[in-house]
Amino acid sequence: MFLTEFREKLTTSFGKSMKDATDKEVFQAISLMIKDEIYRKWQHTQKSYQEGQYKQVYYLSMEFLLGRLIENNLLNVGWFDVCKEVLMESGLNTDKVFSQEHDAGLGNGGLGRLAACFLDSLASLKLPGHGVGIRYKYGLFQQKMVNGYQVELPDYWLKDEYMWETKREEEAVEVRFGGTVEVYYEEDNLRFKHVDYERVRAVPYDVPIVGYQNEVVNTLRLWSAESMNNHFHFQSPNGHDYYHYLDYKRSVEQISEFLYPDDSFYEGKILRLKQQYFLVSAGLQNIIKKHKQTHHHIKNLPNKIAIQINDTHPSLVVPELMRLLLDDEGLGWDEAWAITTSTVAYTNHTTLNEALEKWPENMIRDLFPRIYMIIEEINERFCKQIWYEHPSLRDSIAQMAIISYGTVHMAHLAMVGSFSINGVAKLHTTILKKQVMKPFYQIFPERFNNKTNGITHRRWLLNVNPELASLISSTIGNGWIQEPKKLIQLLPFANDSSFQNAIANVKQKKKEDFAAYIHGKYGIVIDTTSIFDVHIKRLHGYKRQLLNIFHILHLYQLCRENPNLPMTPRTFIFGAKAAPGYHFAKNVIKLITAAAEKINSDPASRDKIKIVFLENYNVSLAERIIPAADVSEQISTASKEASGTGNMKLMMNGALTLGTHDGANVEIKEMVGPENIFTFGLTSEEVFDYQEKGTYRARDVYNSDQRIRTVMDQLVTRFFSKDDVEFKHIYYSLLKRNDEFFVLKDFDGYVEAQQLVDQTYRQQSIWLKKSITNIAHSGKFSSDRTVSQYANEIWGIHPVTMS
Numbered sequence: 187m188f189l190t191e192f193r194e195k196l197t198t199s200f201g202k203s204m205k206d207a208t209d210k211e212v213f214q215a216i217s218l219m220i221k222d223e224i225y226r227k228w229q230h231t232q233k234s235y236q237e238g239q240y241k242q243v244y245y246l247s248m249e250f251l252l253g254r255l256i257e258n259n260l261l262n263v264g265w266f267d268v269c270k271e272v273l274m275e276s277g278l279n280t281d282k283v284f285s286q287e288h289d290a291g292l293g294n295g296g297l298g299r300l301a302a303c304f305l306d307s308l309a310s311l312k313l314p315g316h317g318v319g320i321r322y323k324y325g326l327f328q329q330k331m332v333n334g335y336q337v338e339l340p341d342y343w344l345k346d347e348y349m350w351e352t353k354r355e356e357e358a359v360e361v362r363f364g365g366t367v368e369v370y371y372e373e374d375n376l377r378f379k380h381v382d383y384e385r386v387r388a389v390p391y392d393v394p395i396v397g398y399q400n401e402v403v404n405t406l407r408l409w410s411a412e413s414m415n416n417h418f419h420f421q422s423p424n425g426h427d428y429y430h431y432l433d434y435k436r437s438v439e440q441i442s443e444f445l446y447p448d449d450s451f452y453e454g455k456i457l458r459l460k461q462q463y464f465l466v467s468a469g470l471q472n473i474i475k476k477h478k479q480t481h482h483h484i485k486n487l488p489n490k491i492a493i494q495i496n497d498t499h500p501s502l503v504v505p506e507l508m509r510l511l512l513d514d515e516g517l518g519w520d521e522a523w524a525i526t527t528s529t530v531a532y533t534n535h536t537t538l539n540e541a542l543e544k545w546p547e548n549m550i551r552d553l554f555p556r557i558y559m560i561i562e563e564i565n566e567r568f569c570k571q572i573w574y575e576h577p578s579l580r581d582s583i584a585q586m587a588i589i590s591y592g593t594v595h596m597a598h599l600a601m602v603g604s605f606s607i608n609g610v611a612k613l614h615t616t617i618l619k620k621q622v623m624k625p626f627y628q629i630f631p632e633r634f635n636n637k638t639n640g641i642t643h644r645r646w647l648l649n650v651n652p653e654l655a656s657l658i659s660s661t662i663g664n665g666w667i668q669e670p671k672k673l674i675q676l677l678p679f680a681n682d683s684s685f686q687n688a689i690a691n692v693k694q695k696k697k698e699d700f701a702a703y704i705h706g707k708y709g710i711v712i713d714t715t716s717i718f719d720v721h722i723k724r725l726h727g728y729k730r731q732l733l734n735i736f737h738i739l740h741l742y743q744l745c746r747e748n749p750n751l752p753m754t755p756r757t758f759i760f761g762a763k764a765a766p767g768y769h770f771a772k773n774v775i776k777l778i779t780a781a782a783e784k785i786n787s788d789p790a791s792r793d794k795i796k797i798v799f800l801e802n803y804n805v806s807l808a809e810r811i812i813p814a815a816d817v818s819e820q821i822s823t824a825s826k827e828a829s830g831t832g833n834m835k836l837m838m839n840g841a842l843t844l845g846t847h848d849g850a851n852v853e854i855k856e857m858v859g860p861e862n863i864f865t866f867g868l869t870s871e872e873v874f875d876y877q878e879k880g881t882y883r884a885r886d887v888y889n890s891d892q893r894i895r896t897v898m899d900q901l902v903t904r905f906f907s908k909d910d911v912e913f914k915h916i917y918y919s920l921l922k923r924n925d926e927f928f929v930l931k932d933f934d935g936y937v938e939a940q941q942l943v944d945q946t947y948r949q950q951s952i953w954l955k956k957s958i959t960n961i962a963h964s965g966k967f968s969s970d971r972t973v974s975q976y977a978n979e980i981w982g983i984h985p986v987t988m989s
């Protein structure tokens with residue numbers, strides 16, 4: 187059946203038979219077959235949602251880090267196995283075929299990948315929920331390594347046709363920038379007219395989001411910016427209008443040109459702000475239009491729609507919804523405000539000060555004059571509310587205001603304008619309530635809630651590790667696929683030696699697969715009997731890749747001092763992109779690659795330590811590394827990592843966590859028990875305490891620990907580099923700038939924890955028992971659990987029954 191249709195598709199689309207078709211044509215033919223299958227369901231789902239008049243949720247996000255969809259879609263339509271079989275029998279290399287799909291890299295890291303996992307869970311749980319984002323022409327940059335340095339290249343992911351999108355020309359809306367606002371009276375009512383604005387056409391491209399073996403196909407709607415054709419009339423004889431038009435066209439198309447590559451770092455770039463408003467305005471106009479078509483009036487909006495904003499990036503949704511309700515729908519302020527604050531919900535993903543968005547007041551005023559007026563009004567009313575209703579907070583008004591000292595605080599706007607404010611792990615939510623957002627918690631205690639992050643076990647176990655998935659199913663049945671919490675049924679097998687062996691065999695196979703992949707691609711050889719120690723995430727000071735490399739440099743020193751050093755060989759695997767302007771992060775990358783060059787070739791260390799820095803870390807690469815990992819590095823400075831989600835993916839694939847008491851590590855430890863995780867380092871309370879009292883002295887640690895001195899002095903004595911200034915940035919950040927991320931402070935604890943890792947790994951049966959225990963508890967971290975909690979506790983939406 188599949189085979190016949192596949193042959194037919196190759197013939198009708200490309201005029202080719204299986205033996206002549208290129209890998210790309212094979213990929214496209216399969217995609218087209220999937221499309222035939224899912225577009226019917228898609229249409230049917232939309233019809234059912236309309237007719238059932240269900241409440242729907244819209245997840246607004248500047249980022250959706252989808253990766254590839256081919257395997258996911260095959261799995262979800264139930265064709266994964268048969269497709270693989272047919273390709274293999276036909277002598278086609280499935281890996282090569284699937285790799286024809288370019289990763290959709292429309293995100294930076296955790297926040298964007300979380301959005302993608304949520305979409306998968308929404309559809310798989312039959313929940314009526316959709317994504318709204320931007321169709322960036324260029325996704326996150328491609329990282330090339332040149333002489334050990336990161337070089338950024340544009341990611342033109344749309345070079346070949348993107349198989350999963352459909353342009354919906356007829357749903358285009360207009361978004362307006364700049365201009366001025368005229369205020370006038372009409373029948374005793376104050377009215378506002380926006381004039382002289384620049385017009386931008388927002389055109390949606392829809393991507394179907396397929397539920398796991400059910401009838402539901404939801405929508406990810408990505409907006410693209412185009413110029414209006416009728417914006418200018420070319421009349422003037424000297425051609426000025428024409429040049430004007432070209433300028434205008436270029437400035438408009440810029441809006442959806444590229445994804446900003448900053449992760450947890452705010453840059454006040456005007457184009458980024460335009461992107462945010464573009465997403466919000468196009469998304470909302472479309473949502474309201476659809477709502478009115480189905481429900482005929484606007485006043486029941488909160489009963490039928492919830493809007494979740496992914497961090498503050500789309501927080502202009504608050505004043506934009508107010509604008510539409512006031513100016514277009516003619517509602518009064520109080521009514522509009524009640525609707526807005528019952529519709530919008532906000533998720534916070536970071537407490538880092540440098541990541542909090544604060545736009546210059548005049549930027550907002552110039553770009554969106556009407557929106558600015560509305561924000562001013564919201565601010566004034568909010569400040570009054572504090573003054574009259576919370577007199578004890580009067581002294582804090584300036585700190586809590588939405589607009590103060592020439593800046594607009596987006597987190598304040600988001601909190602004031604939404605009915606729910608959630609953090610992404612227990613510890614993170616506690617920190618929000620007790621520290622970062624404390625005064626807001628005093629005013630709106632009922633709004634704060636926690637939703638610990640999750641990951642889709644369909645992609646991150648079933649799809650990337652079919653060997654492990656089938657071993658699990660043959661042991662406990664396949665109920666865990668629908669109900670991932672059932673993975674707990676593996677617990678009785680943790681001590682079972684034949685199950686341990688089977689788990690060890692799967693891990694070995696995945697390590698060999700990964701080794702073969704990097705050998706084929708980069709010519710790098712790695713020892714598959716070594717421990718695969720994996721640190722994969724964005725490169726950032728707080729994530730402390732530096733602590734990892736310092737430990738490696740220390741191990742190297744031990745190897746040089748003692749040729750018989752007893753240690754299990756280790757392969758240290760890094761994957762990380764640094765923001766292009768983040769010099770410290772780039773310096774750390776160079777340190778890792780410089781250390782790799784020296785240590786990997788030194789006879790004193792090369793049989794024990796191997797460092798691999800993988801180029802261009804992205805979703806598809808993560809899918810190859812994670813199943814092969816033994817150790818999961820989650821070593822952020824306590825309090826700084828809101829949750830982490832790589833920790834969950836690695837645990838689900840049997841890696842043991844080596845981590846600090848931070849983010850979701852805390853909950854992983856709670857689940858698996860302290861004996862099944864390696865933890866170390868300062869607690870978040872200790873970090874706060876040092877910060878408040880200013881009592882940390884990095885130099886004292888340096889002076890008192892010979893191991894640290896040895897490692898650090900190597901940075902500035904041409905040990906790893908031709909000159910002695912290459913790593914001075916790192917050296918000074920630790921000693922002169924007092925080690926903001928407590929790398930030196932946690933060094934000792936980390937070394938000790940690493941020794942324990944080594945000792946434990948030597949006792950394979952004990953290691954495997956821990957590994958199985960981790961897999962068994964990983965069901966809690968399925969995004970199905972997370973999304974169900976959002977659905978029940980925030981959105982008030984329910985699974986649908988399809989007609």
Ligand code: 26W
Binds near residue numbers: 294450451
């Ligand atoms: C405006 C610049 C900017 C860009 C991105 C500021 C902040 C961000 C994101 C909030 C950064 C991010 O991805 N945060 C991560 O979100 C994940 C999903 O909740 C968490 O698991 C990570 O801990 C958090 O770092």
